[in-house]
Amino acid sequence: MFNLIKNIVYIHAKSPKSKICRVKWRAVITRTYCEAPIDYTQIPIERIRNFSIIAHVDHGKSTLADRLLEFTGAITKNSGQNQVLDKLQVERERGITVKAQSVSLLYNYKGNEYLLNLIDTPGHVDFSSEVSRSLSACQGVILVVDANDGVQAQTVANFYLAFGKDLTIVPVLNKIDLKNADPDRVTKQLQSLFDIEPQEVLRISAKLGTGIQSVIEALIERISPPKVDRTAPFRALLFDSWFDKYRGALSLIYIQDGEINVGDEVQSCHSQKTYSIKSLSLLRPQEVVTKKLVAGQIGLIGCNMRTSKEAFIGDTIHLSSCPVEPLQGFEPPQPMVFAGVYPMDQSQHVNLRSAIDKLTLNDSAVSVDIDSSPALGQGWRLGFLGLLHLEVFSQRLQQEYGAEPILTAPSVTYKITLKETKQNIKTGREIFVNNPALWPDTVHIEETFEPMVIGTIITPDKYLGPIMSLCMERRGVQRNATNIDNDRVMLQYDLPLCEIIIDFHDSLKTISSGYASFDYEDNGYQSSNLVKLRILLNGTAVEELSNIVHISKAQSIGRKMVLKLKEMIPRQMIQIAVQAVCNGKILARETIKAYRKDVTAKLYGGDVTRRMKLLAQQAAGKKKMRMVANISLPRETFIDVLKK
Numbered sequence: 001m002f003n004l005i006k007n008i009v010y011i012h013a014k015s016p017k018s019k020i021c022r023v024k025w026r027a028v029i030t031r032t033y034c035e036a037p038i039d040y041t042q043i044p045i046e047r048i049r050n051f052s053i054i055a056h057v058d059h060g061k062s063t064l065a066d067r068l069l070e071f072t073g074a075i076t077k078n079s080g081q082n083q084v085l086d087k088l089q090v091e092r093e094r095g096i097t098v099k100a101q102s103v104s105l106l107y108n109y110k111g112n113e114y115l116l117n118l119i120d121t122p123g124h125v126d127f128s129s130e131v132s133r134s135l136s137a138c139q140g141v142i143l144v145v146d147a148n149d150g151v152q153a154q155t156v157a158n159f160y161l162a163f164g165k166d167l168t169i170v171p172v173l174n175k176i177d178l179k180n181a182d183p184d185r186v187t188k189q190l191q192s193l194f195d196i197e198p199q200e201v202l203r204i205s206a207k208l209g210t211g212i213q214s215v216i217e218a219l220i221e222r223i224s225p226p227k228v229d230r231t232a233p234f235r236a237l238l239f240d241s242w243f244d245k246y247r248g249a250l251s252l253i254y255i256q257d258g259e260i261n262v263g264d265e266v267q268s269c270h271s272q273k274t275y276s277i278k279s280l281s282l283l284r285p286q287e288v289v290t291k292k293l294v295a296g297q298i299g300l301i302g303c304n305m306r307t308s309k310e311a312f313i314g315d316t317i318h319l320s321s322c323p324v325e326p327l328q329g330f331e332p333p334q335p336m337v338f339a340g341v342y343p344m345d346q347s348q349h350v351n352l353r354s355a356i357d358k359l360t361l362n363d364s365a366v367s368v369d370i371d372s373s374p375a376l377g378q379g380w381r382l383g384f385l386g387l388l389h390l391e392v393f394s395q396r397l398q399q400e401y402g403a404e405p406i407l408t409a410p411s412v413t414y415k416i417t418l419k420e421t422k423q424n425i426k427t428g429r430e431i432f433v434n435n436p437a438l439w440p441d442t443v444h445i446e447e448t449f450e451p452m453v454i455g456t457i458i459t460p461d462k463y464l465g466p467i468m469s470l471c472m473e474r475r476g477v478q479r480n481a482t483n484i485d486n487d488r489v490m491l492q493y494d495l496p497l498c499e500i501i502i503d504f505h506d507s508l509k510t511i512s513s514g515y516a517s518f519d520y521e522d523n524g525y526q527s528s529n530l531v532k533l534r535i536l537l538n539g540t541a542v543e544e545l546s547n548i549v550h551i552s553k554a555q556s557i558g559r560k561m562v563l564k565l566k567e568m569i570p571r572q573m574i575q576i577a578v579q580a581v582c583n584g585k586i587l588a589r590e591t592i593k594a595y596r597k598d599v600t601a602k603l604y605g606g607d608v609t610r611r612m613k614l615l616a617q618q619a620a621g622k623k624k625m626r627m628v629a630n631i632s633l634p635r636e637t638f639i640d641v642l643k644k
């Protein structure tokens with residue numbers, strides 16, 4: 001129905017009266033969402049449960065969420081829908097959850113209707129800010145652990161996140177249908193690591209739908225209802241938002257106090273701006289329009305916020321006539337990995353800017369600064385929580401907004417103490433640099449520092465040797481090692497962040513045949529001997545390819561980059577010298593021989609159409625290249641050159 005109306009109005013929108021039509025259309029859309037069959041506002045607070053599902057990646061959160069949706073009738077059984085809450089194309093293609101999603105479920109327990117608000121969260125370390133945010137709206141969590149894999153690094157991180165927020169934890173062992181599942185062993189792990197009593201642990205198979213009822217009933221019995229006050233003035237926490245083409249920014253709110261009605265005037269504590277509430281809805285998981293939301297509920301508000309900056313994550317919303325004490329917001333996530341993002345050519349600048357604007361609304365963990373580069377023109381320097389986050393963001397830019405940007409090599413934020421000069425006496429000698437192009441000249445540098453992390457690795461003990469060698473090779477220093485059962489060990493290492501952002505996780509998975517898991521947390525700065533490694537193409541430095549490295553690794557990284565570039569840069573009309581240079585010294589060099597690619601050479605005689613086709617193909621290929629120092633580089637060079 002929705003699509004039908006969209007099409008009809010699209011046709012009208014092309015008519016001279018398009019403006020009027022669009023206004024009408026918005027009104028129609030609002031009415032086409034189904035009306036709530038029951039009055040959710042009548043459900044008393046004691047019968048509301050707000051919870052989240054947390055787990056290590058791939059332990060089955062989204063599958064369990066599907067079963068909960070089916071069991072409570074939010075979606076029909078055997079609808080053929082899997083991972084219903086993984087809505088984004090990138091989530092379905094990669095099989096991972098990137099965005100937390102929420103859904104309100106109804107369940108009749110012992111003759112009473114309960115409202116269960118579920119938030120499905122991502123498991124990968126790069127998206128932990130999504131998890132942390134979602135937990136602010138919950139009183140409890142389902143901690144899902146794979147009965148075959150057992151406790152993994154993100155299980156530990158997620159457990160402590162929930163434990164630190166004083167949430168009730170419902171431990172659930174999933175995948176008990178697997179042949180190698182060993183629920184007794186995993187129950188012991190939970191007991192020894194987290195003091196969880198074995199009788200509290202539920203055993204289910206989300207895939208087969210075994211034990212789902214026990215999960216729902218444990219949620220109702222063990223998790224307490226939200227501590228909210230429906231008689232107090234309206235106060236809500238804005239914890240997620242996304243952009244709707246027709247309605248502007250939509251925000252997901254958790255209502256702490258009071259109630260909100262369509263037409264109410266609300267104010268943001270962050271910006272002090274006021275808005276009129278245009279729409280209120282619950283997600284089941286499709287939008288269900290309602291006229292009122294009350295304390296304890298999680299709902300979606302539309303209030304004509306036009307730009308991404310207006311929907312501030314962690315903001316408190318209240319009635320403009322009734323100011324309130326702001327709720328505790330969130331620690332803003334700290335971007336760890338930075339990369340330059342540039343349009344393929346400057347004519348796409350405006351489109352890319354609007355795509356980035358909209359996507360950052362949906363992914364507030366991304367930081368955005370304006371940047372420019374001599375080779376790539378005007379662009380942005382974006383900050384991400386990790387490399388996977390960066391890749392997912394770039395994939396979403398392509399899939400959801402059709403933008404094909406160039407990404408430069410990722411970098412972390414280094415700290416530098418400069419030598420004292422007349423100028424910096426006033427401005428301070430400490431600077432932070434996340435763009436190698438802005439690295440100061442060696443003569444001005446007194447000391448350099450790099451960001452560190454505490455890495456947690458859980459692995460079967462037979463892989464201990466290669467894992468310890470990998471950590472040493474990445475300049476890691478061991479903190480401790482604990483046995484979590486007869487054949488599994490938890491290791492903790494101090495590691496430089498720059499050593500783990502690119503391919504540490506992949507290497508770890510390879511050497512442990514996929515059995516080891518990794519998670520990390522920020523651990524401040526440490527003094528370190530860092531240098532800038534430049535890449536020259538035919539004598540011209542390509543800043544976009546330069547990299548900050550530890551002095552002990554300059555030679556080996558320089559060699560590797562040069563070889564990789566030789567592989568990646570297609571042969572061209574001129575010979576290309578690729579050099580890696582550090583402190584004025586050439587560390588490595590390779591030559592790419594000249595090659596005259598005449599695609600039509602083999603076509604003797606007059607087959608003009610074939611000739612034109614080949615030339616067109618060649619031109620299309622060239623479009624995907626970027627001219628740097630008179631040399632065409634494939635779009636992916638800047639990021640792929642650092643991967644193994």
Ligand SMILES: Nc1nc2c(ncn2[C@@H]2O[C@H](COP(=O)(O)OP(=O)(O)OP(=O)(O)O)[C@@H](O)[C@H]2O)c(=O)[nH]1
Nearest residue numbers: 057058059060061062063096097123175205206207
């Ligand atoms: N055998 C079996 N497989 C399961 C079960 N539950 C989930 N799986 C499978 O495990 C894989 C991962 O499941 P997901 O639900 O996507 O896991 P997730 O924790 O949501 O993953 P992320 O969102 O990426 O963190 C999928 O292939 C599921 O089909 C189960 O009970 N038994």
